[in-house]
Amino acid sequence: MTSDLRHDLQQQKPFISLVQEAQLNLARTESVLLAGFEQLLKPHGIGATQYNVLRILRGAGAEGLGRNEIRDRLLTRMPDVTRLLDRMARAGLVVRVRSTEDRRLVATRLTKRGRDLVDRLDEPVAAEHQRRLGHLTTAELRTLIKLLTLARQPRHSP
């Protein structure tokens, strides 16, 4: 079964360069995986970003985190985290508590409902990832991770 990008996208001509081919493959693969992941989350009323926030807040513990901390830890860039948290608060997944020491600070914490949701999702999420990437060997996964990490390193100033 052939399923390279040229075939997928009905492209006739060869790719211009190897870096471009890598970039296209990266975008395509992420899109495919993300689509499956969103599909899994949809019945629970959240998307990938909100799930990401739930994971972050669970990892942060009882004190919660400020808006900017959450923004900086998100996998994908997201301006307007305020209203993302608004929606999650409206859904009862998080609460906000303004600090009394520094009144600029507003900590966002998981509610029991938010915590329960993210806990309940652990298994299906792990299963989904297994289903999507489980056919790669351990060595392949390690190599993939290594190369993706390497790809994120910015080039030294020329």
Add this chain to the structure above:
Amino acid sequence: MTSDLRHDLQQQKPFISLVQEAQLNLARTESVLLAGFEQLLKPHGIGATQYNVLRILRGAGAEGLGRNEIRDRLLTRMPDVTRLLDRMARAGLVVRVRSTEDRRLVATRLTKRGRDLVDRLDEPVAAEHQRRLGHLTTAELRTLIKLLTLARQPRHSP
């Protein structure tokens, strides 16, 4: 310089599994690369998806393509391609022509302006990709492409 995800995202605990770590690295890397790419395109008034459409239409030749063809060839899933093309038409990048043989068909084609834009972008886009991924060796790029392609293969029905 260390820049693995655990460090980037202030994560203390180890990842749950290798597949999960791969998925997170994939999402993160794509996000970083996409952000740089969008930054490059912004001065030209288009985003990554519109650029993708321009490339697709240039590849398709003078006859242009129907809406569904374009949708299917896009790197990332995009419902509502109609209004994406609306915007591009308003910007003067494409035109729509309804077929006389089958009046259901509406071909979308590049205008001279759209063609000029995508041509002008070839060089800076190639340079950006080179800047982002040029520090990987040819062998590393080939391996990355191979693994990403492999990652997209759906698992055989269990």
Add this chain to the structure above:
DNA sequence: TGACAATAGGTGTTATAACATCTATTGTCC
């Protein structure tokens, strides 16, 4: 040939993302 499914595309509406700007609070330094 007339009903009806299939195909191509569009529209209405709501939610979310993006961008710039604003307010409140605290730290700093003369």
Add this chain to the structure above:
DNA sequence: GGACAATAGATGTTATAACACCTATTGTCA
């Protein structure tokens, strides 16, 4: 201690994405 920069967060507004549903045209087949 008062001016002012810095920080944390929120808001107003516009553009875009997402979802469901609708229209027009063509193919098919009893």
